[in-house]
Amino acid sequence: MQLHEYTISELSSLISKKEISILELTQHMLGRIEKLDSELGCYISIVEDQAMEQAAKVQKMLDKGILTSPLTGIPMGIKDNICTEGILTSCGSKMLSNFVPPYNAHVVKKLYNSGSVLLGKLNMDEYAMGSSTESSYFKKTRNPWDTERVPGGSSGGSAAAVVAGEAIYSLGSDTGGSIRQPASFCGCVGLKPTYGLISRFGLVSYASSLDQIGPLTKTVTDCALVLNAIAGHDPMDLTSSRRIHPDYTKALINDVKGMKIGLPREFIDDSVEKNIRDAILNAVKVFTDLGAECVEISIPVMEYVVPTYYIIALAEASSNLARYDGVKFGYRASNPKDILDFCKRTRSEGFGTEVKRRILLGTYVLSSGYYDAYYKKALKARAIITREFNKAFEQCDIIIGPVSPTTAYKIGEKINDPIQMYMEDIFTVPVNIAGLPAMSIPCGLDNNSLPIGLQLLGKRFDEQTIIKTAYTFEQNTEFHNLRPNLNV
Amino acid sequence: MAITKEIIDYIAKLAMLQLSNEEQDNMVIEIGQVISYFDKLKELDTSDVDAMEFFFMDEDEVESSLRDDIVKESYPRKQLLHSEENDLEYFRVPKVVE
Numbered sequence: 137m138q139l140h141e142y143t144i145s146e147l148s149s150l151i152s153k154k155e156i157s158i159l160e161l162t163q164h165m166l167g168r169i170e171k172l173d174s175e176l177g178c179y180i181s182i183v184e185d186q187a188m189e190q191a192a193k194v195q196k197m198l199d200k201g202i203l204t205s206p207l208t209g210i211p212m213g214i215k216d217n218i219c220t221e222g223i224l225t226s227c228g229s230k231m232l233s234n235f236v237p238p239y240n241a242h243v244v245k246k247l248y249n250s251g252s253v254l255l256g257k258l259n260m261d262e263y264a265m266g267s268s269t270e271s272s273y274f275k276k277t278r279n280p281w282d283t284e285r286v287p288g289g290s291s292g293g294s295a296a297a298v299v300a301g302e303a304i305y306s307l308g309s310d311t312g313g314s315i316r317q318p319a320s321f322c323g324c325v326g327l328k329p330t331y332g333l334i335s336r337f338g339l340v341s342y343a344s345s346l347d348q349i350g351p352l353t354k355t356v357t358d359c360a361l362v363l364n365a366i367a368g369h370d371p372m373d374l375t376s377s378r379r380i381h382p383d384y385t386k387a388l389i390n391d392v393k394g395m396k397i398g399l400p401r402e403f404i405d406d407s408v409e410k411n412i413r414d415a416i417l418n419a420v421k422v423f424t425d426l427g428a429e430c431v432e433i434s435i436p437v438m439e440y441v442v443p444t445y446y447i448i449a450l451a452e453a454s455s456n457l458a459r460y461d462g463v464k465f466g467y468r469a470s471n472p473k474d475i476l477d478f479c480k481r482t483r484s485e486g487f488g489t490e491v492k493r494r495i496l497l498g499t500y501v502l503s504s505g506y507y508d509a510y511y512k513k514a515l516k517a518r519a520i521i522t523r524e525f526n527k528a529f530e531q532c533d534i535i536i537g538p539v540s541p542t543t544a545y546k547i548g549e550k551i552n553d554p555i556q557m558y559m560e561d562i563f564t565v566p567v568n569i570a571g572l573p574a575m576s577i578p579c580g581l582d583n584n585s586l587p588i589g590l591q592l593l594g595k596r597f598d599e600q601t602i603i604k605t606a607y608t609f610e611q612n613t614e615f616h617n618l619r620p621n622l623n624v
Numbered sequence: 625m626a627i628t629k630e631i632i633d634y635i636a637k638l639a640m641l642q643l644s645n646e647e648q649d650n651m652v653i654e655i656g657q658v659i660s661y662f663d664k665l666k667e668l669d670t671s672d673v674d675a676m677e678f679f680f681m682d683e684d685e686v687e688s689s690l691r692d693d694i695v696k697e698s699y700p701r702k703q704l705l706h707s708e709e710n711d712l713e714y715f716r717v718p719k720v721v722e
Binding site: 238239371437439440443444446447454458461463464472473474475477478479480481483484487489492493495496497499500501503509510512513514515516517519520554555558 | 631632636638647651654655659665666667670
């Protein structure tokens with residue numbers, strides 16, 4: 137087995153026993169990126185020199201006994217919308233193609249403090265607006281299982297890098313499924329934590345009431361380790377919760393006996409590909425064979441979740457993206473006639489088509505005369521959706537279902553059909569609407585040998601039940617060990 | 625209501641975007657399609673709901689989130705003015721006064 141194939145927990149033990157050095161591991165990972173990334177396109181920036189310097193520094197601190205976190209020396213990649221001091225943070229956009237932040241995001245600071253080594257910044261849909269990573273200004277990321285296909289998105293680089301062994305773990309962000317859907321398309325573990333569990337300070341805002349940062353890892357154990365490192369209160373984010381978070385590794389228990397697992401009938405209807413439905417029903421059988429009880433539930437409001445989500449997300453986006461005027465940072469239009477021309481041309485030249493489309497839609501639903509009909513209506517729908525999920529959780533401990541109605545599709549196949557693409561977010565957006573946590577874990581392969589993801593939805597701040605259920609699934613199946621054949 | 629070229633013009637102006645003719649034609653169609661998809665939400669009965677009912681944080685959490693205004697050192701000026709068009713002293717914009 138080569139170093140990039142190991143999990144965080146395995147590498148951490150090798151590092152602490154001094155069987156491998158952090159420099160050796162970092163060097164190996166950089167070599168792996170060098171070999172693969174020209175084809176896969178996971179990274180926007182690779183910070184080779186900084187990584188080697190950081191590895192040397194962390195090794196010294198480990199030798200002196202100053203650093204003892206399970207993440208010490210573990211090489212990571214970070215989505216390019218999470219600020220890294222002194223390192224380009226482009227958000228996949230021409231608008232920020234020269235933006236080097238003067239500060240680190242809260243999560244980046246925490247991971248540096250735990251001794252994790254940054255390899256580089258990962259590709260994404262422009263401003264996280266997309267579900268295929270095709271709208272990045274820089275490059276397309278390819279799915280490691282089939283390079284003709286998309287890795288999902290918007291955290292496509294984050295998922296592909298973990299699966300291809302170009303990072304041991306990564307961070308992504310999830311506004312409507314942007315961690316879970318690429319994790320499902322690429323076959324890794326992706327967690328969207330409860331809104332408020334992770335500080336958003338230093339995350340480039342898309343839709344502030346929906347955005348949340350989370351880990352992408354090979355296993356559920358690794359997910360718990362990263363979550364432990366990044367969770368917790370931050371005074372710089374008003375919405376960051378003050379609850380003391382538990383040690384999530386304590387939830388790594390192989391037991392679902394007596395647990396009630398909810399399966400909404402709307403989650404396995406005909407809109408879902410048959411291979412995926414079969415894989416979900418197989419997962420249900422795994423749980424019931426282990427002594428869990430499957431409860432059939434219904435969430436009638438599901439048909440309204442996509443319009444509700446897009447109205448709220450795009451309204452917030454149009455407001456958040458108003459800051460890009462070319463004055464203080466980012467792209468600037470050249471030879472402007474006057475200040476208005478400067479601002480308009482900066483925005484028109486700096487944003488790509490999908491971002492402009494979303495800004496216009498968001499502006500429309502907030503504009504005078506339409507505000508009540510769309511935005512206010514969507515806020516009310518949000519309350520109803522949240523109520524229905526809370527009610528569903530009175531009948532069960534956890535809800536399961538698919539992540540996406542399809543597996544990874546061909547590059548270029550859907551990019552010109554925005555509505556089709558939006559509609560495929562149906563199973564991921566309710567989680568963001570209601571502020572819930574949810575995880576995607578591998579649960580099978582379809583007829584084209586492409587990964588299928590199982591989604592586990594929990595109550596607010598109940599990441600533990602998700603981790604316990606996912607861990608049990610992992611311990612009793614082999615799906616998490618499936619890897620693409622990359623011929624290297 | 626159908627999305628017309630005039631509506632696209634108007635919201636583009638509000639959003640400070642300048643669209644090419646081709647972009648404008650595409651947006652009339654695409655935004656029209658998405659908005660009519662959004663119209664599905666009109667079927668949902670929301671008469672018993674307050675738009676602000678939904679809020680993630682408990683009230684006491686919001687209260688305790690307010691902190692004192694503490695003076696801290698700001699970011700280094702040089703780092704903030706790193707763009708080559710800003711001359712290390714000011715943010716530069718086109719002339720705004722006659």
